[in-house]
Amino acid sequence: MPATLATLESSRCPITRSVSLLGDRWSLLIVRDVLGGLHRFDELASHLKISRAVLSPRLAGLVDAGILERADYREPGARRRAEYRLTESGQELVPILAALVDWGRRHVAGSAGLRLAHTGCLSPVHVEMGCAAGHAVPNAQLRIDVPPGH
C-alpha cells in the first residue's frame, strides 16, 4: 500500500508540530504585534487586552520555542523592563501571518483595518505558492504526499 496521509502518524506531521506551538488563541497575535512594532510587555498586554497572568506564560513559551528573544532595557530613572523581538525563526512566521491576513480579508466578516505592504515600494503584499519547477501553484493544484518510509 503506498504511503498516504492516513498512514502518517499525525504527531510527526509538520502541521501538527507547528499548530501545537502556535495554535493557541494568543501566540500568533503576539507575533503579529511584535512584528507590528509593539515590543514591551505593557504595550502588548494593553493592545491584546489580556492580563499579565495570561500574557506572561505565553511570552515565555514563545521565547522557549525560539520565536521571540527577550532583551532588557532601562530608561533613565526607571526600573529595568523586558523587550521582545522576533528571532530569525520568528521572522519566518511572516508568510503564515500574511496567509491568515489574505484569507481573513476575503472570508471572515468584519475583517478590516490592516494591510501588508512591501517596504520597498509600499504596494500591497499577497501570498502565493510556487513549485520547484517554477510554476505558480493554484490552491486546487496542491497535493499532500507522504514519502515512502513514513
Next chain:
Amino acid sequence: MPATLATLESSRCPITRSVSLLGDRWSLLIVRDVLGGLHRFDELASHLKISRAVLSPRLAGLVDAGILERADYREPGARRRAEYRLTESGQELVPILAALVDWGRRHVAGSAGLRLAHTGCLSPVHVEMGCAAGHAVPNAQLRIDVPPGH
C-alpha cells in the same frame, strides 16, 4: 498621530478573526486531513486520534464557518453516513497550511513525513510573498500598515 498597529482594535484585525475561527488545536488539522483525502467521520477520528465528542462539535463549527460542507452518502446495506468536503473558502486555506508546513519543516524538531507537491509536475511546493508591483517580498521587507480611519 498616524494610525499604527497600536491604534487598531485587535478585534477588527483579519489575523484575530482568522485565528478565532482556526486557532484551536484541531481545526487546521481537520482541514489538512480533509485536503489529504480523509472525508468520513470515522477516518478523521481515527487519524487524529480524537473522540467523537471532540471531533463532532469541531466539524459542526467548520461547517458553520463555511469551511467544510457536509454531504450524506450511503453504501449498499449500510446506514447513512456523513462526508465532509472543503468549500471554496476552505480550499483557500491551502496557503496557510503550506506556510505552516514550510515553517514546521525548518524550525520544529521532529517534523517530517509530509510533502506538498504540485499536481501538474510533482515538484515540491513552497510559499512566497509578492507585492502588487510584481516584486518578490522577503520576510524582512514586509510591513504592517493600518490605513487611516481604523
